[in-house]
Structures are given as structure tokens and as C-alpha cells.
Amino acid sequence: MATKGLLSAPVLWLILLSIQVSLGTDELRLSNGTGPCSGRVEVKHEEQWGTVCDGDWTIRDAEVVCKQLQCGSAVKALNRAPFGQGTGPTWLYRVDCRGNESALWNCSHTGWGAFTCPHFFDIGVICSGFSDMHLTGGDTACSGHLKVKKEETWATVCFSHIDFKTASVICNELKCGQAVDTLRGTHFGDRHELIWQEEFHCVGNEAHLADCPRSMHHTNTCSHDATVVCSGYGGYRLANGNTTCSGRVELLHGGTWGTLCDYLWDSPAANILCQQLDCGVALLVPSGQSFGEGNGSVWNATFSCQKNGSLLRDCPVRALGQDECPAGKEAHVVCSGCPGGRLVNGTTCSGIVEIRHGDTWGRLCRSHWNLQAASVLCHQLNCGYAKSIQMEDDFVDGNGPIWRDAFHCKGTESCLWDCVQVTLGNPTCSAKEAATVTCSGLAESLRLSGGESRCAGRVEISLHGGWSRVLDDNWDIRDAHVVCRQLQCGTAEKAYYLPKSERGTGLVGLRSVQCTGNETQLMLCNTSHYQTVPTGVSEDVGVICSGSRQMRLVNGTNRCAGRVELYHHGIWGTICDDNWDLSDANVVCKQLGCGHAIKAFESAHYGEGSGQIWLDDVNCTGGESDLWACPSRAWGQHNCQHKEDAGVLCSDFLALRLVNGNDCAGRVEVFYNGTWGSVCSNHMSLLTAATICKHLGCGDGGGIITDFKYGRGSGPTWLDHIECTEQHSSLWQCQSDPWDPQSCSNRAEETHITCTGRKETTSPAAFAECPNSTSCSDREKLRVMGGEDECSGRVEMWHQGSWGTICDDAWDVADANVVCRQLGCGSAVSALSEAAFGEGTGPIWLEKVHCKGTELSLWDCPAKPLLGKNCDHKEDAAVNCSGVTETTASPTRADRPRRPATGSTRLSVPVILCIILGTLLCLVLAILAGQIRRARAQQRGSRLSYDPFSEAVYEEIDYNLMREKQGVTFLSVEINTCSVPEASPLPENALEHDYDDATEAPGPRDASLSEQNEQEIIGIPGESDRNKDSQTDWIPRNRTSEAERSSSPALEDTGYDDIEELGH
Secondary structure: OOOOOOOOHHHHHHHHHHHHHHHOOOEEEEEEEEEOOEEEEEEEEOOEEEEEEOOOOOHHHHHHHHHHOOOOOEEEEEOOOOOOOOOOOEEEOOOEOOOOOOOHHHOEOOOOOOOOOOHHHEOEEEEOOOOEEEEEEOOOOOEEEEEEEEOOEEEEOEHHHOOHHHHHHHHHHOOOOOEEEEEEEEEOOOOOOOEOOEEEOOOOOOOOHHHOOEEEOOOOOOOEEEEEEEOOOOOEEEEOOOOOOEEEEEEEEOOEEEEEEOOOOOHHHHHHHHHHOOOOOEEEOOOOOOOOOOOOEEEEEEEOOOOOOOOHHHOOEEEEEOOOOOOOOEOEEEEOOOOOEEEEEEEOOEEEEEEEEOOEEEEEEOOOOOHHHHHHHHHHOOOOOEEEOOOOOOOOOOOOOEEOOEEEOOOOOOOHHHOEEEOOOOOOOOOOOEOEEEEOOOOOOEEEEEOOOOOEEEEEEEEOOEEEEEEEOOOOHHHHHHHHHHOOOOOEEEEEEOOHHHOOOOOEEEEEEEOOOOOOOHHHOEEEOOOOOOOOOOEEEEEEEHHHOEEEEEEOOOOOEEEEEEEEOOEEEEEEOOOOOHHHHHHHHHHOOOOOEEEEEOOOOOOOOOOEEEEOOOOOOOOOOOHHHOOOOOOOOOOOOHHHEOEEEEOOOOEEEEEEEEOOEEEEEEEEOOEEEEEEOOOOOHHHHHHHHHHOOOOOOEEEEOOOOOOOOOOOEEEOOOEOOOOOOOHHHOEOOOOOOEOOOOHHHEOEEEEOOOOOOOOHHHHOOHHHOOOOOOHHHEEEEEOOOOOEEEEEEEEOOEEEEEEOOOOOHHHHHHHHHHOOOOOEEEEEOOOOOOOOOOOEEEEOOOOOOOOOOHHHOOOEEOOOOOOOHHHEOEEEEOOOOOOOOOOOOOOOOOOOOOOOOOOOHHHHHHHHHHHHHHHHHHHHHHHHHHHHHHHHHHOOOOOHHHHHHHHHHHHHHHHHHHHHOOOOOOOOOOOOOOOOOOOOOHHHHOOOOOOOOOOOOOOHHHHOOHHHOOOOOOHHHHHHHHOOOOOOOOOOOHHHHOOOOOOOOOOOEEEEEOOO
């Protein structure tokens, strides 16, 4: 039975439908554009057209509009009335679409008509108008009639509606290379096809055809359709190679990758391919199936490139097809992998040097150009070695910018960009100051491979397009002289056979070389040629030339500060600090391209070296070009130990920091010429700020602060107009104005930045290789543990492969000050003892540290190694630092993160009691000693038979024996009493010339003390410390005899079979 008073469902549905019809349906359109798919967005609601306001209008919202209107995809989402101001109500505001809605009003919004918005904010949309595009009717997918897809129908584009620029955009979008031509297609006649009614006006650099401006042409007829012909190039890659710059050549054609089958593939085409892939130059065009067979498509094509510098996409493609490729016809190439360098205005292997920054080529300034860097470039260009860097008459001035990069190369690098690169602050160059080079060329060229420099190593010769071995069973110094002469490496110092582990396995180029020693090239000697290894005893040969001598600075934080080391006779060694001064250091800095010397360091300031000590008593005038040109003892003759290794700090030593903030925010300061100074912000970009942050390990982004919250500097303002690019990982690589202490007009131009990242705290595990690492500084060998932050705790130091503590004997605020400064933690609040932060573990490395408080490192302070059991971990020394770092701290050691001190000052009660009791005990002992002496004097006076002369002789003998005993004992015995020390029996200046700074037992220099490497942890006291040292067991040692000192230590065994050495 039906219920009375209720309407049936169909009736309700009809009522609702009638209401909907009476109100009208919502509609969408684009007005005032170039066609139905571009214009101002308008919505019809309640039978009235209105607009949409631009609150957060995005491309995702525009996509919904284009899809709803069946106008393809959204090209642009525009605001602020780009197609003029509309009329009527603002129907929608703050539309927020997900992108999958079927209608714009289905997106989230504030409600119909909820907000009245001025029509100045009306939004607009440009849609592609078509959803797809292709070329049909041609030989390949990269040529044919142009058609675009409108909804579900393909429309033909008229020839009159496109031009060559439009064709370029089409070819690029289809991955078909460059446009070759636009042709009049088929005459339409009476054909009934859909005609695209828009004319394209492309600039040529658009990524998609839909991005091009268009205009409407309301026509349904077309005289000729548009035919587009593309080159077919879509991209190249190298497949199945050992590196990204070698392999089988594959071509992307019409969107499909396939192996390039080219019967005429040659070196010029391969060279251009390497350049386009940013892989340098072509080293080799292998034949056969060196990189295997491809398993995809095969593109048969012939490329004809007529000139160097052509793009492969510009080379015409002929006879393109997809047939099988005969064996051995696949295109292969091995590229150098070194981009960004070339020679111009000369020959293939000589000319003006140009390097590339980004996409811009420019000449290289010659102010820092040398033979080592030139040899690297010649090798990079597959042009042999550098014969000369002097300007030739045939070279003419080039065009473009002049880059001021300085490349500091050893000569063994594979690429110029592998060398240390410094650009910041370099002087400007004129057009006539470009670097040049004349390379030997590859034909019959020589090289020395596997050595520490370009002038030492295994002899190899270039024959038949590849590098070959040189074997000989009678290799001698005369043959080696010819090699060194040809390579411009001076004279031969050593001719040798290589150890078995270093012998080659490739083709043999020469065998049985017999030279008189006067030839200019090795090929002019009497030689034999072999392609395989012959039977017999012939071995790979090597040479060390005088030009192989090198110098480096070790254990500083960059290449212009550190311990001086020399490479001689194939071995790295150090220099003794006897007579080491600023004139000697100046020669070192100049030779390394590091400016002038700021300071000459003695006493292994940058840590002790190992192995040979090559030079002693160096006495330069300062004008020498090489350190080994200065007067000195003969190579290897010295009277030193490694605790006397010399070091330098040069003016071009650079360091970077942020001050008055934290590690990753503050005012930018650069250390140069021995002084910290500010950096000006004129024309500085966010990219430059990001490079500074990246350099400091503070993330990849940063901002420039304009409110000067980090205070004003007081030193010089070193640099201005710094410009970094995305390819720069270090500030030192960026372009800038030359160094000038008054670069800023005023302090308001100083740079303040804040970085997006934070520095990572280095864990102790990172120092596992610390003693063997040249980058490990004194600061990294010191830490505090057990405190509330990184600026308070138990002092621990790294030595002989493990962390250990320091005994608190004589530990005071002066010692703590040095520790705090070295840790970047300001000054010492207190020096704590008796394991105030808990007992440590492992060895106790030092006791009786005696710092003045002004030393840069704890290693500079006088101290004693703990050889006995005078201390245990109950006496571990500790510090509490302020945490405020002085802005004038030395940059010669790497900073570490620091935190402010907690402010808690700890003063141990037992320490106070010990001081009071010790004072009372000393007073009692002094009184008691006086009474005993008085009693002895009275007793002696009472004995009439007393012989004063014999007693005096007895006491004198005993006294002299005690002095001798003290002279041969390294550490004097400590007596825990408060006796007043006697005056030193040595003359005041005895330590300066004939004595070292620690007592040493007579005997060989490499006795047990050297085995313990004690010198790594004992600082050498300054002149003002001598009296203090005499009171703290720093007893001067007696030098060994002059005969022992003048003996030359034997060279280390390097594993070479020495044949002959040139005497010196």
C-alpha cells in the first residue's frame, strides 16, 4: 500500500531537472585572445558571464581550463589582465586545482561570488590548442607533412602559416636535429581536410611549437600544405666503453637510438663528436668491434664535416636507412675526456691557448703560464709534449675575453683542469699577453710515464698512432741524456730498469737503443723496431732527469703554506732549518707561484717529515729561480733530524671564513698577504654567495644580508666584483678585480652572508690516517673530551696512530690558552688538573708542558715526552675555554666548529690545598737545610785533623761526575723537593750554533729516541724560553762529532735497479 503524502523518485528528479534548466548550466570560455584556445578566462554562472580573480593562479589550474575546453595542454598561466579587463561579477577566487578535475568550478575555491575582485586582476590562459604533432608521408619520422592533433582529429598546417624558424622549433621538439628546409607540399585542390586556422610566429628558441605566438586566419582552404625536412640528428652517445668518453657511436634519429654505421667514419668527424660530447679531442678511432655489437637499431649514414668546429648536427646525413651494418663498419671513438682547452691561430698543435668557461671561449693570460702546465695541455690535445711557451711570429692576436686563471701543475696530470686552479684576485691581462705553446706533435713523440713529474718515469714512444714501450738490455746514462734533452728536462741523473711490478705489457716500439749522448732525439740513435716482445733479457727502461726536481709544501691547509719538501733522485725529502730565513723562504714562494714569503718557520712548525733530509745550510740571496740554485751543503749531507724541518708561509696563502656570526653565517673575510680582510659586495650575485657557502662546507645555497648585522671590519678590504659560476666549487676559482687593500669605497660595501646548511662535525675516526696524511694539521691532532661542549674538557692529542692525554704536571693557564686558541675556542677561563673531566684511556703522551701562551700550536711549546711512570690518568690535564674566537687568529691551520663556553669556572679544592701545603713544606725544608749546614760547619771546625784541600778535591770530583752524568742523560731525574736550581753550566748562547734544544745520548742519529718519534710532540723553545727550559728538564744535548755530521746518509731503496748515475 502506497504511503500518502510522499512523492515518487522520478517525480523528484523531474522537479530538480526543471530547476536546473530554469537556472541555466555553468559554462567556460576564453575571450579576447588570438583564438578559442587563448584569452581571458570567463565563467557563465546563473546566466551571467563573469571573470576569475588571480589569487595563486598556477599552470596546474590552467591545465584544467585547457582540458575542459579541449584545447590541448596549458602553455602559460597569466595574471593581471593580460588580455584586457573583463566586466561583470568575479565568480571565482583563489581557485586551487589538483589537475584531474573535469571542470574549473570543481576545483577548490572560496565560493561563487564570495569575493569582489577588481578586474585588473583577471586571469588568462594560453593553451596549445593541439595535443600532438607529427610529420607524415616522408622517408623517415624526421621529414614530411606537418599535422597537429585537435581533439581526436589531425589537422593540416598550411605552408603559408609557418616559416623556417617555426620549422626549427618543430625539428627540435621532435628530436630530429636542425631544420634543413621548408617545402610547399601537395596542392590541396578539392581535398576535404581539416585546416589548422592559426599562423605560427616562432622566434626559433622555443622548446615547443605550442609556446610560439600565433594569430588567427579564419579560412577553410589551403593552397599547399607545409612540408618540413629535418637533419635527422637527435643526439649522440657513446655506448659500451670503459669511460663515458669512449665507445660505440649511437645516433638518436626520430626518437630511436641506433648504432651508427658509417663507411667513411674518420678522425675529423670523431674529433667533432668528442667536442660535442664535451669529451675533449679524439685520441683513437678503433676499427673492428672494439666495443661490441649493438642490440638495437642500425642507422646507415655518412657524415661529411668540412671544417673544424662544425657541429655534428650541421653535417648532412646521406642515405639514411635501417639495414644491417657490415662487420667493422660501426663508428667507434676514444676521446681524451678533457674538455675546455684548445689552440687557435696556429696549427693543430701550436698557437694561442684558449680555455672555456661555461659556453664562452677566451684566451688564457700568460702571467702564470709555465712549461709544466703547457705539457699537460699538449698531452690533453694529443699533441705530445710542450717544446716551447714563447710567442711565435705566426701567432696573431685573438678575440674574446682573456681569462686570468692560474694552473699550478706538476706536469703529470691528464687534463689542465686536474691542476690546482686559482683565479681570484689575479692581475688583469692585455690582448698581447695571451699564453702560447708549441707542442711536439704526436709523430715519434716521447713521454715519461708513471713518475712524480713529467721528467721522470718509464720511457714510452708514440709510433703508429699509439704509445709503445721502449726495451733495452744495455740502457745507460748516454741514452737517458738524449731522452732528457728531447723532453727539455735538463740532464739525466739516473738511468734504470723498472721493477717487475711497474713493467708494461703493451706493444714494443723500440729495442736496443744505442746513443752517443749528443743526439737531439731518441729516434736519431741506433735503434731496432719490434711490435712484439722479443725473446731475451730486454726490460722496460726508465729515466730520472734533473728537471724532475720538484718542490711542495706539506701539512698546511693549502699549497702555499707548509713544510718544504724536495723531490730529488726519485725520493721526497725535507730541508733542515739551519740558517733558514726569509730570503730562503722567498725563493720557495716565488718558485711555487705563491707570491712572496710572509714567514720562514723552523723547528718542524708544520710537523716532522720522514725519509731523506736533502738540503742543509741553505743560504739564498732571494733572487734565485730555484731553491737548489742557492748555496748549501751537497745533496743529502746534513747534521739534522726531522724536528728541524723548515717551513714557509707565502703571501698567496688563501683562507676563507665568516666572522661575528657562526661557522655558516657572518661577515666574509679572506686571508691574503698574511692579513685577514673583508670582501666587497658590489655586483655580487646569489650564485657567488652560494659558492662561498659551498667552499666552507655550509650547504649549496646562501643569501646576502643587507642589514650589516655582523659588524664592520677593521682590516683591509681585499676584493671586489667577485663573479662565480655554477661550475665553480671554490671561491678561489672565481673571477674578480685584482687584490687591493682598499677595494671597497666604504665599510657599508662589506659582504655579509648566511648559508642554508651547517658544517658537519668531524668525528675522531676521520683522523685514523692522520699521521700519514699531508692534509692533517696540528689543529686536527688536538681535541677536548668529556666536557659540556667542544670548548671544554680533557685535552687529548693524536700521536703515533692513537689518541692520548697530557699529564697535568706544570699545567697552567698559559698552556691552556694555547690549546683554546688552537681549537678556535678563544682564551682559557681555567686550566684544570687531576682528571677534572674524567680519566682518559690510552697513552699519556706529554708531561711538563711549558707554553708562554702566545704560541700558535701546542706543538710549538717546550714539553717532555712521558717515558716513565711519573703520571697516570688521574692526572689528566683539562681546559675550560671562553668559546669566543679572536678574529685575528692565524689561518695556517683549518678551523673547526666551535660553541660558546658554558661559562662555568671550575677550581679544584685539592689543587688549592696542594699549593698551600707545598708552600709550607718548602719553607720547612729550607729551614731544616739551613740548620743542617750550620751543624756541619760547626762539626768541621771542631776537628783539628781536618784536611780542607783533600775534601775540596773530593767534592769537586763528585761535582764534575754529576755534570757529566747530566750531560749524557736525556731526561734529568726529577726530585720532588723545592730546591732552588743551580745556574746552567753552559754559556748563554750555547744553544744557538753548536747545540740542539734537547739532551741526546751520544751515538747514531737514528737511535731509540728517533724510533719513538718523540720529535713529533716536542716543541722547540724560543730564545726567551731558554732559562725556563733549564728549570724544566730541557737540558741541551751535545752534538755528535763533525765527522759523523758530514756523512751523507744512503739513499732509500726504491726498488729500482740502478744502472748509472751522473756524479755531482
